[in-house]
Amino acid sequence: MHPHAISLSRRADAAPEPVLRLFLALMLGLTLALSQAIPSHAQGAPESFADLADKISPSVVNITTSTTIAAPTQERPPMVPEGSPFEEFFRDFMDPQGRGEQGGPRRSEALGSGFVVSADGYIVTNNHVIEGADDIQIEFFSGNKLEATLVGTDPKTDIALLKVESPTPLPFVSFGNSDEARVGDWVVAMGNPLGQGFSVSAGIVSARNRALSGTYDDYIQTDAAINRGNSGGPLFNMEGEVIGVNTAILSPNGGSIGIGFSMASNVVTKVVGQLREFGETRRGWLGVRIQDVTPDVAEAMGLGEAKGALITDVPEGPAKEAGMMAGDVILSFDGAEVSDTRELVRRVADAPIGEAVDVLVMRDGKNETLLVTLGRREEAEGDEILPTAAAPETDPATAEVLGLTVAPLSSEEAAELGLPGGTEGLAVTSVDELSEAYTKGLREGDVITEAGQQKVVTIKDLQDRIAEAKDAGRKSLLLLVRRGGDPRFVALSLDE
Template sequence: MTNRPTMSPQEKSSHRSVLSARKWALMASVVAGLGAGAYGLGINGAGNWFSTPAAAQVSSEVRKVAQPVGFADIVERVKPSVISVKVRMGDRGRDDVAGLSDDSPFQPGSPMERFFRRFGGPDGMPPGMRGNRGRGMVTGQGSGFLISADGYAVTNNHVVDGADKVEVTTDDGKTYTAKVIGTDARTDLALIKVEGGSNFPYAKLSEGKPRIGDWVLAVGNPFGLGGTVTAGIVSASGRDIGSGPYDDFIQIDAPVNKGNSGGPAFNVEGEVIGVNTAIYSPSGGNVGIAFSIPANTVQAVITQLKDKGMVSRGWIGVQIQPVTQEIADSLGLKKAEGALVAEPQADGPAAKAGIESGDVIIGVNDTPVKDARELARTIGGFAPGNTVKLNIIHKGKEKVANLTLGQLPNTIEAKADFDRGDVGRGADVPRLGLTVVPASSVAGAGKEGVVVTDIDPKGLAADRGFKEGDVILEVGGKAVAGAGDVRDALAAAKTENKNSILLRVRSGGASRFVALPLAKG
């Protein structure tokens, strides 16, 4: 037991007075909002307030650790760096927009049209976009923020894409012209240069990742109402909203509406943690779910845009897909992690390095990759020409493949579907609920695999998304050329007591693996 020094009655009384003073000072700080002056407050036996050094010390300590009761100081510091962006798409004739929907500037069915149909307003318009078809003109409004004193600013690609004229309005009401330095459709980012100034207030990009639950402030130009500030918290991170292979959004619940696109999301340090890009809303208005591009992605993209006006990304030349638990079980993997190679592109870096269909990429330069999206982001973060080491699982064994990255193509060559014509019904595969014919008997289908000619709508294949015209290339890792090969592979897997079997399927020019469960009994 520890011996404690004995206090005299006078010391005890003084100690009680100090504790009482601290207690009342703390209460006074809460009531009065971090204290009532330089000396703090105490209370005497008669109930009268008085100042004490001890109370002053506690009040000072409370002021140091207390959270801010508002965001006014932060907003006052960062708001001048935020700009409103107005664009004009130019005088367009009716022929130029004949293929568009009544209000959307994107082609029907295009990735951007589908994205904003899902995450924009009910009319599918991106935030802030307005059409004026009567004059053949399209204008739009969005947000942005300055990142340097000489006028470089960040906004969304969809805000300025195709713009003939860009104007920005700063927080003090001044209007400037701006030019587009570069855009990146894959991350929906753009870099613009505001002309006519050399001492603009600017914001700093955060170097750290926000935590879920951190405060966040969104500043922008919703509905054309510039200089609007809203507050909320970081709700989630790493969100995939289906807009592209590099999705890694921060989800926030700060109210964000049409026109906020391209505006910054600040932390309480006044640093930009993300660029507000999309909202999820069935009505077109805020429902507390918005998505921001992380600051580290913004920094990487705008650095390249400033240097060369475009973004070059590394490319290994493979079609990849997630490793589900069923796929992991089919391949004998312990964890459903990594990226499954559906098909290496002919003469691509991966094919030259010996990577094959069915390989699972589990790491890059000995750093684990969680899933296919993380692999795409990791490889995309390297410049073309760099040499990387891929950690893969090949036929159940770990190996390493070294390759030199190519450059990610801007477009993917579309492959025409084959003409199935009159190929007959084919042979049944009852266990899967489909009918197949050899691909070699179908013009344009190739020489490998079997073509699906009919599907039982209540069968297993229909449940897993198979459709007529799909080509089954492999079943259980074995090439198939007829219905008999498919049935034999299924029987062999069942004999080996496997819970599921992996099929490699080509559909619409792209390959994928599908895991099908095997019924017992």
């Protein structure tokens, strides 16, 4: 017995009965108050994961692939952008077949993981687990083995769908709602780490909405142990639902240090559904180039807050047909608010192809709703995007403004800078290295095509835009800058 309990019982023997009843009533009230203060959905650590493991293990599979390596190839680049501070530490299981090694033609085997999502034999895994494989063998928890065929892949999310033919229905698991996963929730990872066979590890959700380098990234970060061979395996919640597909780890040595990444199930389910129905992905396409609205850009445009997606260019496509223009800020798409470019890209990709959706944009300080019929991204990605512009008028004058030396762009200079024919604007001939313009990345060879969301062709155009912004009480001026044809908006302080 607890020493405090012993002390209480002795005092109760000597205390009058009414006093004892009052004391017990106060204790009961305190207990109820404390229980009400704790959220009902909060869960303590489970005593054991054994029951959960028993329930879900039959649906998890080991995957062995066999590939003919015809000749040496270069190592696969890391999943993080070049120059990232994490680049040298990233191990994303993306070279399980040793394709970075030198040597002649040979057969190579690799190991990975996956999980069954239907009784008739559909299996989900990572694209990099089966990429280039000549033969895919599936080993089930029972020890049975079946050969798998490839249904379809999506390299952008690193997801692949396989199919096996089984004489009997297979045990399978269902996807859960990854948006309901909270930081701190318990999760369980299962798979075939380092070729050791079926293995279970447990941890918590460490972070949400992680982006590595992909357009559609939405990773759940977890400290559940994930190693090479876990690729393609499931990340379960405590209900036994799949809320992620284990894909990558951050590690200096190739082993788990508690920073693993699983592609969120709400991304995976859409991909798997399309692969199952069409054998390929079919994402919506709006047809704009965009950038985030930063605080300085918001101030330069007179926006109340930095949110939405700023359109930098509108080539031929659905958006142009609907009347969208460079400088518009997309505030909502199909009735859902857009906070940044990443959210817009994902919403557009998930929207049905060929259907008309409402897009709310802010233009010249006023909101306007446009009706856009979406195209298909996969069909448009190979198209060359060329801005349209009228022939320039040559003006040899130069000027120093906002830390920049600029001059009207000639057709010869446009060709030398790799710009499309007909591009007009002001060429940046030098940049003061102590200026804000240099800090924000402007360099010699850039071309300013707009200032204050108005076209500029001559130096006077730019000077007029600066004067107008100052007269309006603006602290900065928004420039549309092109480099090799790629546009972006940059806000420069008018104090320069």
